[in-house]
Amino acid sequence: MADKLTPREKGFSEWYVDLVQKAKLADYSDVKGCMVIRPNGYALWENIQRTLDAKFKQVGVKNAYFPLLIPESYLKKEAEHVEGFNPQLAVVTHAGGQKLEEPYVIRPTSETIINRSFAKWVQSYRDLPLLINQWANVMRWEMRTRLFLRTTEFLWQEGHTCHETEDDAEKMTLQMLEAYREFAEDYMAMPVLTGRKTESERFAGALRTYSIEAMMQDKKALQAGTSHNLGQNFAKAFETKFQGRDGREHFVWQTSWGVSTRLIGGLILTHSDDSGLIVPPKLAATHVVIIPIAGKATDAEKTQVLEKAHALGADLRKAGLGVVVDDDDSKGPGFKYNEHELIGTCVRIEIGPKDLAKNSCVMVRRDLKQKEFVPLDEAVAKAQAMLDQMQKDLFQKAKAFRDANTHEVNSLEELKARADDGFLLAHWNGDAKVEARIKEETGLTTRCRPFNLPQEPGKCVMTGEPSPGRIVFAKAY
Amino acid sequence: MADKLTPREKGFSEWYVDLVQKAKLADYSDVKGCMVIRPNGYALWENIQRTLDAKFKQVGVKNAYFPLLIPESYLKKEAEHVEGFNPQLAVVTHAGGQKLEEPYVIRPTSETIINRSFAKWVQSYRDLPLLINQWANVMRWEMRTRLFLRTTEFLWQEGHTCHETEDDAEKMTLQMLEAYREFAEDYMAMPVLTGRKTESERFAGALRTYSIEAMMQDKKALQAGTSHNLGQNFAKAFETKFQGRDGREHFVWQTSWGVSTRLIGGLILTHSDDSGLIVPPKLAATHVVIIPIAGKATDAEKTQVLEKAHALGADLRKAGLGVVVDDDDSKGPGFKYNEHELIGTCVRIEIGPKDLAKNSCVMVRRDLKQKEFVPLDEAVAKAQAMLDQMQKDLFQKAKAFRDANTHEVNSLEELKARADDGFLLAHWNGDAKVEARIKEETGLTTRCRPFNLPQEPGKCVMTGEPSPGRIVFAKAY
Incomplete structure (x- = not known):
């Protein structure tokens, strides 16, 4: 079959690239190191965004948006920061048909430009904590890129907060790290270690950097999110000060924390197999595909099967699931099975005339690929139970793999x-x-x-x- | 009061800028023509996004993401397009510490780079229609900028579709224009004219451009959204072809359509008054503020008032409304009234000991500013009714104004x-x-x-x- 992936054993990297492209998750572009995120991949990002955004809002974080371009001089205000990011910058030198007096860089991260605003917004301890998040694109010129895992441009969220005390900032740093851990484990079914990075792996300009670290199927580590205690480094560079309870001026204590479209790479590399993508149900856009089997059925039988398939689809949707009824006549069932295994639909339901006669259907979990015969009137409950169990099993399997390695x-x-x-x-x-x-x-x-x-x-x-x-x-x- | 806005009569432009800044909707940045969208402003954008995104998905449009940077040569492939956008481009000439062989421009719009992908994705009439949308930042170097209304960088959505026939493309163009009209009128309470633009106002590279046009309070027009029938212009430039039902190759017929953060400017200029922002309830993040009035009350009375305020708040939230209970002791009620008028909270509820004694409260609609005494056990139903009526009244008022002018x-x-x-x-x-x-x-x-x-x-x-x-x-x- 033309769409077969390179098996993982033959070439793990080739398998990954095959999967990303054939499952239509992302595509290369002509722009160095930049990818096109296709609808199947973007749907995963939307579900990641929705879940994390709700988590952030629960702790009082508000979204805002800051300029894409940063005056070059801003970056230079924090010595370690500019040294860390300088080699990776994309620089705008001309605009509106003229050479710019001062070049702008495309944000590699926004601590500097955000502090410029924070310095204006924060006046008193009453303005603290200030909890801001931005969903945005950023750009870091990379030499070696890989779809989702390392791209010149990527989408991310960057949280930026200001606090009265060092202790408050440290608590926030760890609270957001814990939010990332929960998200990775409970939604992505991807077990992670949480811990502190060494000095040499610390974010340029931070006091301390913490990360969540996952293990991929090839036993390599993936840094899947970071949370930084910035101390007062950027506050001092940008004069982000407040009048404290003691009536005196103090620099704020800050944090920043981010996860990116890299998570999609992590999700793929944690769960997927040689047939294609496997998506944890909590992040799947399509939970169930129903495939009516016509085969040698009579026209009357076909009609019956189609009716039943659509009725079941409606019931599953009512239960809150994402459902596709794949009734395209131009493709055979085998083709459809492969297709939905490739794109990672969580559960497949087959209904044919024989199943209908027994008032039953066949259900197959994407990760197990084992057929189960299920009475039709139990199909909705069974689908829900299967999805719940699949979410748990994916996590346990990944955790057992990590622990064994x-x-x-x-x-x-x-x-x-x-x-x-x-x-x-x-x-x-x-x-x-x-x-x-x-x-x-x-x-x-x-x-x-x-x-x-x-x-x-x-x-x-x-x-x-x-x-x-x-x-x-x-x-x- | 320090926070008073310039009255509209004294200076409409000053009033607008005052309002945007004092209501903390947006702020200037040091980056030429770029603004910072503050949480109050971004919350409006999130509600606009959520509503429109659902509308797009209903008609089968899927989200994707394409690179920020466009090779300069792409733009040149469509002669009229490059001529139209050339003066407004920001150009990246250096990256990763080196001069680039070919400069990249920051997308002013994405027809060109998206067609590069479409040309790969579209093979057959079975792949059509292809309905894609992108939520993204774009950049057009502007000489005269105005917060939200015209900024060098802005946030928007850009829909891009491919069709089999010219007729299909024209239908899609008009369908999305109609979606914009519905959104503007039903959600923003902003009446709009729909119609075709003249040749000189046509999008550079399009066959036909349609727009929704609103009237602001100063009687000026605001183009609030555009929908373009691109014909085959970009398809020919990028060879976006498909095998038709006739077995022969054809260029696809395309559309593109977009609205931007400019809508927030339109919303402000349509409804707001000298006291501040007025937000149509369907797009408001905070529908109701409850202000407990302590005054000369005894401690026992204060406790009772606070309890009642929070209980009512919980009931309103259960009814699906966004609620703030403003129980900050350091500010007086008058200050709070002004503050919530400034930021545009739709309905204000005041509860004091006297009200409580009568098992009643005072309710004030932001746009009318008239007190109504409402029995406490009717407050939730009354708030909902007020918000419904406010949504309708804002539209009718704006429509009457436009028609009269x-x-x-x-x-x-x-x-x-x-x-x-x-x-x-x-x-x-x-x-x-x-x-x-x-x-x-x-x-x-x-x-x-x-x-x-x-x-x-x-x-x-x-x-x-x-x-x-x-x-x-x-x-x-």
């Missing part, structure tokens, strides 16, 4: 030998130079120091020097 | 004399040069030839030559 490692040799084996828990002395040498020798990077990993002192795998506790090393996207 | 005009002198009087229906010979001369002499532009204006032949006000029927002239934003 997480290992304690106690020497550099072992680290090298097991470099492709998943998450490696190893001791390291905390020195960035040593971290860089480990990366050079093994291809492994530190992912995070997970909150739930008990920290017991040990010896650095490279230097033998004291280590405060194990940290996660992995190859990463 | 629409005049037939029969000579150039009259056109000049009445240039500030609203929509002027005048005869014109259809010649773009004459249209330009009329603009030069009167400051008036053609808005559209409205569908519902019976076309009777007459004589051009400038040349005396035959005219097919009257067209709307107005000063415009």
